[in-house]
Amino acid sequence: MARRLSPLxxxxxxxxxxxxxALPFLVGNEYYVGVAVFVGINAIVAIxxxxxxxxxxxxxxxxxxxxxxxxxxxxxxxxxxxxxxxxAMLAAVALSSLVAAxxxxxxxxxxxxxxxxxxxxxxxxxxxxxxxWVAVTGGPSGxxxxxxxxxxxxxxxxxxxxxxxxxxxxVSLGLSFNLVNSRVGRALxxxxxxxxxxxxxxxxxxxxxxxxxxxxAALAGLAGSLYAHYVQFVGPGHTFGFxxxxxxxxxxVFGGLATIxxxxxxxxxxxxxxxxxxxxxxxxxxxxxxxxxxxxxxxPRGIVRGAGSFLxxxxxxxxxxxxxxxxxxxxxx
Amino acid sequence: xxPLALEARALRKVFGGLVAVNDISFVVREGxxxxxxxxxxxxxxxxxxxxxxxxxxxxxxxxxGGRRADGHPPHLIARMGLARTFQNVRLFGNMSVVENxxxxxxxxxxxxxxxxxxxxxxARSEDRAARAACLEHLALVGLDRRADDDALxxxxxxxxxxxxxxxxxxxxxxxxxxxxxxGLSTREKADLARLVRRIGEGGVTVLLVDHDxxxxxxxxxxxxxxxxxxxxxxxxxxxIQKDERVIAAYLGEEPEAPG
Numbered sequence: 312m313a314r315r316l317s318p319l320x321x322x323x324x325x326x327x328x329x330x331x332x333a334l335p336f337l338v339g340n341e342y343y344v345g346v347a348v349f350v351g352i353n354a355i356v357a358i359x360x361x362x363x364x365x366x367x368x369x370x371x372x373x374x375x376x377x378x379x380x381x382x383x384x385x386x387x388x389x390x391x392x393x394x395x396x397x398x399a400m401l402a403a404v405a406l407s408s409l410v411a412a413x414x415x416x417x418x419x420x421x422x423x424x425x426x427x428x429x430x431x432x433x434x435x436x437x438x439x440x441x442x443x444w445v446a447v448t449g450g451p452s453g454x455x456x457x458x459x460x461x462x463x464x465x466x467x468x469x470x471x472x473x474x475x476x477x478x479x480x481x482v483s484l485g486l487s488f489n490l491v492n493s494r495v496g497r498a499l500x501x502x503x504x505x506x507x508x509x510x511x512x513x514x515x516x517x518x519x520x521x522x523x524x525x526x527x528a529a530l531a532g533l534a535g536s537l538y539a540h541y542v543q544f545v546g547p548g549h550t551f552g553f554x555x556x557x558x559x560x561x562x563x564v565f566g567g568l569a570t571i572x573x574x575x576x577x578x579x580x581x582x583x584x585x586x587x588x589x590x591x592x593x594x595x596x597x598x599x600x601x602x603x604x605x606x607x608x609x610x611p612r613g614i615v616r617g618a619g620s621f622l623x624x625x626x627x628x629x630x631x632x633x634x635x636x637x638x639x640x641x642x643x644x
Numbered sequence: 645x646x647p648l649a650l651e652a653r654a655l656r657k658v659f660g661g662l663v664a665v666n667d668i669s670f671v672v673r674e675g676x677x678x679x680x681x682x683x684x685x686x687x688x689x690x691x692x693x694x695x696x697x698x699x700x701x702x703x704x705x706x707x708x709g710g711r712r713a714d715g716h717p718p719h720l721i722a723r724m725g726l727a728r729t730f731q732n733v734r735l736f737g738n739m740s741v742v743e744n745x746x747x748x749x750x751x752x753x754x755x756x757x758x759x760x761x762x763x764x765x766x767a768r769s770e771d772r773a774a775r776a777a778c779l780e781h782l783a784l785v786g787l788d789r790r791a792d793d794d795a796l797x798x799x800x801x802x803x804x805x806x807x808x809x810x811x812x813x814x815x816x817x818x819x820x821x822x823x824x825x826x827g828l829s830t831r832e833k834a835d836l837a838r839l840v841r842r843i844g845e846g847g848v849t850v851l852l853v854d855h856d857x858x859x860x861x862x863x864x865x866x867x868x869x870x871x872x873x874x875x876x877x878x879x880x881x882x883x884i885q886k887d888e889r890v891i892a893a894y895l896g897e898e899p900e901a902p903g
Binding site: 486489490493494495496497498500501503504505507508509510511512513514515516522526569 | 762
């Protein structure tokens with residue numbers, strides 16, 4: 312059951328919305344608005360990944376590859392075919408969902424972290440394909456001249472794009488809350504505590520996990536196409552690689568597993584930090600690794616729940632209480 | 645003769661070299677309460693785990709409501725109408741009391757993934773109906789006032805009741821209760837006995853494992869006794885109490901701790 316928002320929550324929500332809406336006018340510098348666009352794009356991925364990690368209890372170490380599939384689908388369709396960018400966006404979402412279904416179907420039937428292994432390998436394969444399949448992907452030189460998105464005849468510049476991206480963040484957020492408070496979402500939260508008990512209630516564990524995995528890949532595909540139309544160039548690089556898959560995991564853990572709001576906070580902090588660390592080269596991995604460690608040790612429930620249970624955003628019960636049950640599961644059915 | 649809620653034919657489970665369940669055959673008739681008893685290690689919980697699909701059987705078959713159920717995964721057996729509780733209560737600790745029951749209700753729902761994500765009217769009305777139905781199940785076990793509390797905030801005895809309500813929410817034809825009285829006070833046991841009787845009268849067949857002989861003999865219409873994985877007796881409580889093999893099986897063992 313969706314809980315009704317308290318007045319305090321409504322005020323907080325309105326304040327956040329107003330701040331986000333006013334941001335382009337407040338900062339007045341296109342670079343910062345651009346950073347906010349990337350934060351939004353990453354937040355869409357992190358929201359999906361948070362559903363997978365926080366609720367289905369599965370880790371994907373290759374989510375950047377789904378961003379790549381979305382980005383390349385959008386890029387190829389809009390630079391080489393007359394397909395409209397909006398249709399290409401749908402195609403990007405559809406293709407990344409389909410690929411996720413193919414990977415997830417065998418991996419999620421098995422217990423344990425087979426999905427993490429499968430996605431790890433999958434991410435590497437996608438990166439090889441990007442570089443080697445020159446005829447389609449442009450190989451190392453990538454694809455250029457990806458058109459900007461247009462809405463009602465107007466090309467979306469950075470400021471307008473910012474609003475589009477954050478509107479889609481809001482939609483993703485809404486879909487996630489819907490899911491978590493539904494029949495399927497309850498099944499998902501239940502199986503996270505005890506797969507045995509959930510299964511004996513009639514929950515199809517593998518199917519439910521697969522559905523969430525596909526949803527998370529669909530959101531990554533959407534984010535990928537948004538990325539392609541914003542940067543107007545795709546090529547092998549950071550955003551599609553293993554390193555970024557790990558950054559996405561850091562965003563989710565930093566914000567707090569099973570904290571949908573946390574995914575946005577995590578995406579914000581990690582993305583902005585990533586900008587600062589541009590100069591550090593490959594050492595950014597060290598910093599993110601350190602953050603992951605510190606958060607896991609000192610704030611295992613993530614920054615949003617850990618730093619302030621006073622935040623009026625808690626709409627979902629903490630998942631951590633299920634631990635004792637899970638230990639029992641490990642012993643015997 | 646009433647139809648069968650459950651029929652087990654030569655059910656067998658071997659763990660490594662240990663024969664935990666040795667070709668057991670029995671039936672559970674629809675309506676009423678049947679008990680499954682035996683000394684520790686007799687194979688009672690293993691039988692439950694076989695019937696609910698958590699262990700694959702080494703041999704034999706079983707039917708739930710006349711349909712072959714062996715070889716099916718737990719969620720499909722649940723959908724055939726078999727529900728169970730656990731010896732060590734397994735509630736969903738990250739959810740409220742009524743949400744736990746709503747997971748038990750899961751198999752009765754139709755709203756799929758997409759209608760859930762998009763919160764379509766069908767999913768919304770189904771959710772409302774589910775909550776109402778689950779509150780009734782909670783009322784049956786006397787927990788409707790705690791509906792929105794955290795499941796793990798309940799005292800232990802009530803957690804057991806919540807697990808029973810969760811199992812009932814799927815409208816099973818057969819309910820397996822694994823040591824429902826373990827750890828309960830005398831008063832709680834009396835309440836439990838009343839509840840189990842009401843469940844049986846409400847049309848749900850109950851198969852019960854428990855060590856409390858007074859409760860078992862008082863509640864059940866029929867008792868099945870296992871020892872070392874084998875069926876050694878089956879019949880009405882009075883007959884079982886006088887059965888020499890049963891007495892020998894219990895006396896020949898170490899006196900057992902409840903639970």
